[in-house]
Amino acid sequence: MMNYAVEIERLRVVRGGRVVLPDLSVRIPAGQVVGLLGPSGSGKSTLIRAVVGVQLVESGEVRVLGEPAGSAGLRRRVGYVTQAPSVYDDLSVRANVRYFADILGMPAAKVDEAVAAVDLTSHADTAVGRLSGGQRSRVSLACALVGDPDLLVLDEPTVGLDPVLRRDLWELFRSLAAQGRSLLVSSHVMDEAVRCDRLLLLREGEVLADATLPELLEATGAVDAESAFLALIDRGQEVLR
């Protein structure tokens, strides 16, 4: 039987009087890197917020690792990295990660482990305010990793990063999945599709496709994810699952 990290049933979200997710159902397999792709405003962040349990939901059900999204039991099991790195500039890398470790009740040994996982050991004592944008994003990621989560939810983690850092980060995601973790990673850069085991293409709050990249290319005859996305839009109502 397929093991799912996230199961969403008929999710409806309204924000500021506007229907952002009209009626979304999807299941995200465990142990994979699933890319949540779609243009700006398609609802990626809203869906991610629903998964981590911080989004007010009008109706529907979101289950994460078998529990309702936002349950107390999920606090340590789900790591969430928001779009803007939420770290303290005046604290060192290690102090930032230790702060999150303390909140989650994790042992001190986990702090250096998380810092090493994002390749920042040599900067562990540097104040975060003195790091580059890419390094700051990795501090955020270390804060999410320190709880040893089964599911990592990352909202546009590679935005603004140079190609080398983007590649390094995707390699890190892959290695985390190889350890058996589940990752849900949003991006509006379609070429990041090649890095994912599976893709969820979102448009105007609706799932346009839920498939692997090879399945998507075969079904559309397109050469890359971006053209496949456009081909699906041209086709109209049909959803690829």
Ligand SMILES: Nc1ncnc2c1ncn2[C@@H]1O[C@H](COP(=O)(O)OP(=O)(O)OP(=O)(O)O)[C@@H](O)[C@H]1O
């Ligand atoms: N705080 C808010 N109040 C009201 N509407 C919002 C709010 N945040 C987002 N929206 C609306 O919800 C829709 C989806 O936004 P969301 O941030 O989920 O999209 P996104 O795909 O993550 O976009 P981006 O790639 O630009 O981050 C947009 O139409 C947006 O205007």
